[in-house]
Each structure stands twice: as structure tokens, then as C-alpha cells.
Amino acid sequence: MENKLKYFIITSTLILIILPFVLLTDLFPFLRFGMFAEPVKVEAQKEKFIVSYLINNKETEFNPKEAGIGDNTFYYLARNYYYRKEANNFLEKTANSVTIKTKEWRLKRIVFRDDKQLTADTSTVAMLIL
């Protein structure tokens, strides 16, 4: 009986560990591991997002730490909101997370034209006027 329970626990654990690999998705707390697994030639790996705001008509780059969030997570969120066509919603949430007194927020997308990030096209993809 005890042996059966042991092997039941072992099998269940292994299934749970392998399941995200099979389904190609994270099922927290069981995760899919694929660091650098995706093909490298996708646009997302050649683009960057920047949030800025205007103070006295001078554009300043927003530091995500002011919203209590790490750079990587913040720009990952920016990318997600942009592709979900919710960029304005993203700027609204950013503006509500900080106490910066500004009347204009911008989300910019930079697409690099070469692998070494020497040349790039920058476009403002969303603007929030308060």
C-alpha cells in the first residue's frame, strides 16, 4: 500500500513537471523552460519600448522603478499591451501608478534595423493627454 502511494506521488509529480513542456505553457507553479529556445529572427527581439512624459515641454524618459516595478517586467507589459491594442490603457495605468505631474504620456516603439542596434526607427504608438 505504502509502495503504491509512493509511486503514485512520484508519477503525479513527474506528470505535473512535464505537463508545461507538453502543453508549451506555464501552469504556475509548474513552468515551461525555454530560455533562448525560440527562433531568434522574430521582431519582438529586435524592438524596444520606451515610456516618456512631458514636463515644461521637455520630454523625459520614465523610470519604471518609480512605479515600483522592474524594467524588464514593465517593458514586457508594455509589449503585451501594445500587441493587445491596449497601449492607451497601459499609459493610463502607468500614469495612475505614480505621482508625476505631467499632462502628456507617450509610449514609443523602437525597431532596430540591424542586429547590433546601431540604426533604428522610432515611432510614438500611443499618447495620453491628461
Place this chain on the structure above:
Amino acid sequence: MNRKNTLVFVPVVLILALCLCYELTLRPLITQAYVGDAPEWFETAIKFLYPRFEIEKERFDVTFFLSRADQVLYRFTVVSIIFSTVFYLVKTSATFQIKLNDFWNRETSKKNIAVLRVLFYLSLIYIFYDAYTDLILLYNAKAFYKPVLLLRLLHIGYPAHIQSLLIFIGYAGSCLLVVFNVLPVLFSVLSAAFLILVEGLFFSFEKIDHGFAPLTYAALIFPLLLYQVKKTDDEKVNGWPLRLITVCIALVYLMSACEKLLLSGIKGISMESFRLFLHLHNTPLGLIMAKNNLLCTLLPGMALLFQATFVLILFFPRLKVFILSAGITFHVMVYLLFNIGALVHPWVLSYMFFIDWTFIAPAAKKLNINLLR
């Protein structure tokens, strides 16, 4: 039909039925979902299983998703065949049964488990020593909070300051009580629950950090090891939970290697890909390395080889020192070249489970360290 034939016939029929069902019904539904024309139940299933679909469909065409779905089917088929084969062998071969039991039922000493208990739960405190301040900081960004499935099912919202403090006290407190061997089984379960809660909260901003996974898996299994200690008076204990922890860690590396090969093929370890990743991560050492053709050719291949062969540590203990040293080098290089992880990486901390710490107990006794009871 005899029992042996049934054990072969049933899994084969089930796998074939699933493949047929996928080809005839599920695959066409993916194309429909891509153009927003799928039935509601399928859209709900996609939101549940593949929440990034809405984002990725803006970037990729339908063939990308069909190839991903095909991958799920291939992987499911291969994993099912492996599990079915093991099940078949267990039921039909006495030799295999003995070997399987030998593999899992490795004895370990209570002293080894005691050292691991102290090291592991101190490591858990170390990796999230700043959890409280981070939870407080993230409160400002709670507008972006999008709970992971588990927290969503449990209806857990983002905690206010006082709740964050209680969570942190619960987490660190239960870890410390395990270190001091106070009701270790109970508090190890509690610390695992708090660990998952803390990680869940951090990962509920649409980004998951995979760096803590081996320690999380270990935290989920460790209470079983402590239970093994509790239920016997002997110095030797059946260490199957410890074996399970090491198998999980090795599997994680193996799956990482398979993921790379299945998604990118041999291109995934090409010099061009590696160089591009180095430029994208833009670290000083990475940029120097990017100029060297030989290193850009060798390093990605060596990394893949390391990930794919880590599992050998389970079968050839003599390779332990070599494989663990390679692992430490791998994680240090990932940190220096890509700024991912840390110098003392949680994955490296998880290597403690591959070491028999019994040798440390007499020294600890001399120093009168009572934690190792």
C-alpha cells in the same frame, strides 16, 4: 486477449484516437480561433491554456499556431509512449521492477537530511529576503496585477501593506522554524504554501521568472523527506523524496534542451543566433565575446550539451563533480553574458540536493551546532 496484449493495445488505441480527434476537430478550430470565429468553449480553453494567444496572434500568422499545436500533439504522443512503456515494463518484467525500486529507494542518512534541511530553508529565506519590500513597491503598480491561474482560482487579490507583512512573516517564520526543527513537517508544508503565494504575487504581472523553479519544486517535495525522517527511528532513511527532487531538477535541464531543439532545431545553437542574443542583451563581456567567432560557435553548443546531459548525474554519480562544476560555470556565464539570473543563482543553490552532506555532521557536532538534530 491476455493481460500483456491489453497493456499494449489500450494505450495505442487511446493515442491514435487522440491524434484522429486532433486532426479532424481541434486543428481546424485553431484556424477558426485565429480569425475569431471559434466556438465559445474553445476560446475559453485557449484563454485558460494559452493566455498569450491574443498577443501573439498580432505578431504571427496562423501557421505559427498550427505548428505549436502540432508540437503539443507530438510531445503528448512521445511522453505517453514513454509512460506507457514504463508502465508495461513494471507490470511485465521483474528485472525492471527491481531496477526501478533500486533507483528510487536509495537510502540516505538522517544527518544528510538534517544538513539539507538547514541549508535549503536558509536558501529559501535568502532568495526572498527582500520579498516584503518588493511586495510593498509592487503595490504601486497593482493596476497591472493580473493574477496567475492558481491565484485567480483562489480569488487572491494583490495584498495591502499589512497583508504583505503577514505573508512575509509567515514565509520567513515557517522557514526559520523548519531550520530549527520545530514541527518540521507542518512548517515545511506552510513554507511551501507561502513560497508559492509570494512567487504567484510576483509573477502576476504577466511575467514569470523561471529562475526559482528548482527550489520551488524542492520546497513542494521536501515535506515528504521530513516525514520519512519522522516515521523511523533508524539512522538510515528511505530517501525517495530526495531522489525525486534530483530527478525533477535534472528533468528541467533536459526539457530546456529538448525545447530548444524542438522549436529552433540546430539553428538555435548557431553562431549567428548566439551573437544576436549577445547584442540584444548588451553586457560588456557579451559584446567582447560577440567579436570572437570561435567562442560564438562553441559556447551555444556546449550549453546545449550541458543541458541535455545533466540527467547523467542520476545514473553516474562519478560524474557529479564534473557536471555540477559545468552547471555553476553555465549559470555564471549566463549571468555575465546576458545579465540573466545572479552570480549565486537559485538553480546553483539547488545543486545542494546532489551532495551527501553526512560528512559535515561530525564537524558540526564539534562546533556544538545543535541545528543538525
